[in-house]
Amino acid sequence: MIELAVPVHLQLRKQPKQKRTQALIEHIKICTETLVQELGYQAVNTNAIAQLANINVKSLYEFFPNKESILYHIADQWLLSLRKLCVEYESEKYMALDWRSYFFQLHNACRADGNYEKNYNSLQGLWDLMPEFIALDEFHRRFLIDFHIRQFRRFGAHQSDEVLTTLCHFLMGIEDGLGLILAHVSEEQVSQLSQLHFDTICFHLEKILEN
Template sequence: MPTTRARKPAATPETPPRKEVGVRRAPRQARSQEKVDRILAAAGREVEEGGLDRLTTNRIAAAAGLSVGTVYDYFPNKESIVGALLDGWLARIFEAVDGAHPRHGTGLDLLSYIRETVERCARLYEEQPGLSVLFAMVPAVPALRDATLAHDEAIFRTHVTALQHYAPHAPLPDVEAISRCIPLMAHDILTAAIVHKQGDRQKLMNYLYVALMAMASRVLIA
């Protein structure tokens, strides 16, 4: 593959748009935010235990220890609650990945950077109940699909600029290809190992690290 002229790393990626999927009233005070957090946490638990079909605003309100009226103050329906749940999780994933970027003075080398981003994301996959249901909703809900696409693009941009920092002379097509592969491979393995609990988790994670390190080595030797 022909090499390209070394390019100056792009500007700091912006946080992907935080689309409030159907939220009726955004919280403006700490007390209101605490209620919204309780609603979302309760929804996550209910989705994990019973799936989307059994989910109702009544069940969410009871699990959150709030009245149904209070839930409706912030969310018009259960779908909007689940949408906000996914939206918040995507934002935390972006913050975790971008937080390992060398622009923050992390002191990590390239291979450590990649491993750190995966480990940060793994913790978030573990902490969020009901992810399989949230993922299944994305293709069917345009707002969720748009938010997910924006998130994916922001993750891609932060990986590109990180790789350009570590390997400024690497061909841009290689950098971009690897920046696409890292989150795709990580998501598939983390979903299988953590969300669906398929196979031996440690083996799957080891396979993931070997594959990602092999790809990263390509830009280091450019």
């Protein structure tokens, strides 16, 4: 299972069927992301979102019951895209890669989305907003841990699940810390930091995959 059901009180009030309404929903999300990046999510409200989106707030409420619903769908959509990417990397075309090539391609694919740096910054802090966000984060992290342990095992890791889980937590902690600063450094530094990050991953994977 790669999707977590959206809590009832955060679900869309109605599903957009026409391209026009689908575009409106995406526009609302983009405007929300912009305001969150500028003001922080606590200072953002539905009136400000509607004003930036150049729509009547009633139009916003036709689809989203509250601000938290918009934020939840932004977070859910991004995290789901990462989980789908992981599923893709379990397809047959990647199975012949050696472990360095496999994790290098996966590492780069996660950053290929131009929204990577933006999402890390705009979504930071949401996880303390409501229990529903905490549950989404825990679901996502559990998925990533299970996914990576499967790959570690496939490439020969024989350590216990507990040891491999600890390694996953460590690597995800580095990822989280790095993600917070990517939007504040130059393109050249982003590239350098990304390489250092991958070098760190390889340093630790060598210990479990080449012994």
